[in-house]
Amino acid sequence: MTRWAVGLLSCAVAVAAVLMAVAPRGGEQKKPPAAPAAPAAPAAPAAGSGTQATVTLPATGTYAQRFAAVCAACHGANGRIETPLTPVLAGQPSLYVITQLFLFREGRRNNEAMTAVAKAMTDDDLRGYSDFIATLPPVPAPPPATPPDPIRMARGPALAEQHKCLFCHGAGLAGGEQVPRIEGQHEAYLQASLRGFREGTRPGYTQAMTAAVSQIPPEDLDTLAHYVARFRGPAGALTGK
Ligand code: HEC
Ligand code: HEC
Numbered sequence: 001m002t003r004w005a006v007g008l009l010s011c012a013v014a015v016a017a018v019l020m021a022v023a024p025r026g027g028e029q030k031k032p033p034a035a036p037a038a039p040a041a042p043a044a045p046a047a048g049s050g051t052q053a054t055v056t057l058p059a060t061g062t063y064a065q066r067f068a069a070v071c072a073a074c075h076g077a078n079g080r081i082e083t084p085l086t087p088v089l090a091g092q093p094s095l096y097v098i099t100q101l102f103l104f105r106e107g108r109r110n111n112e113a114m115t116a117v118a119k120a121m122t123d124d125d126l127r128g129y130s131d132f133i134a135t136l137p138p139v140p141a142p143p144p145a146t147p148p149d150p151i152r153m154a155r156g157p158a159l160a161e162q163h164k165c166l167f168c169h170g171a172g173l174a175g176g177e178q179v180p181r182i183e184g185q186h187e188a189y190l191q192a193s194l195r196g197f198r199e200g201t202r203p204g205y206t207q208a209m210t211a212a213v214s215q216i217p218p219e220d221l222d223t224l225a226h227y228v229a230r231f232r233g234p235a236g237a238l239t240g241k
Pocket of ligand 1: 067100
């Protein structure tokens with residue numbers, strides 16, 4: 001684990017306290033609508049509807065069962081699905097996941113589908129889904145659909161070094177504690193996330209990522225996304241193989 005992550009961890013272990021420390025912003029609805037008693041269905045909210053869709057989550061069962069019933073439709077049964085803008089969850093640390101679910105629930109991280117899901121979560125759900133996701137082992141990425149671009153693969157490692165990506169995300173980009181695994185993540189999702197941090201449309205749980213990317217030109221962020229999506233473990237760090 002990085003020194004940075006250790007430092008952060010020491011003040012973040014008490015997740016309940018952490019959750020209370022982040023105040024909701026700007027008149028966001030604080031409580032999810034009361035869940036109807038009907039049996040839970042993985043009701044995917046309709047895309048593009050102007051009104052906030054509501055989702056009912058199961059109130060019983062293990063979180064493995066609840067994940068299979070609700071989350072797997074979009075994220076894959078093992079936490080990996082090849083939908084470009086749906087992030088891989090397999091291999092993510094529990095503390096990272098709980099912070100993101102919390103940000104969605106409070107309306108600070110915005111995505112129509114995930115916001116609707118997270119707004120239906122109790123505090124126990126935040127913890128339960130996060131702990132379950134942390135048990136999902138990383139799933140190796142399939143070979144990329146498009147061949148690596150040699151120019152971007154050559155420039156990626158230098159950019160990652162210059163901007164300390166490996167310092168925080170680890171030599172294998174596997175993350176840890178509050179820092180996400182980015183190894184094996186989809187290129188389109190990486191690109192959207194990096195641009196979101198830079199443009200302020202994806203506020204982080206801390207300022208770490210905003211600070212890391214605010215001075216990086218968008219085309220270099222795209223190069224980093226291309227490189228990271230093809231990064232395979234520490235042994236491949238220099239070649240990106
Ligand atoms: C309708 C599809 C859909 C469903 C159902 C869904 N998700 Fe998601 N989820 C997404 C999308 C799309 C994103 C990416 C959002 C973004 O780009 O900000 C996401 C993002 C996430 C993230 C953030 C990952 C990261 O790397 O930052 C977590 C954690 C997550 N989902 C957990 C869950 C859990 C737990 C459930 C079940 C309770 C669930 N999701 C159900 C579509 C879905
Ligand atoms: C100072 C530590 C630090 C540095 C440097 C850093 N990161 Fe991060 N990164 C984080 C943290 C912490 C998060 C979680 C963001 C949050 O607060 O919500 C994150 C989130 C991300 C995400 C979102 C992943 C997801 O699943 O949604 C991506 C992509 C990412 N970082 C890529 C990079 C790249 C590429 C670099 C180098 C340009 C970099 N990071 C540099 C700490 C860092």
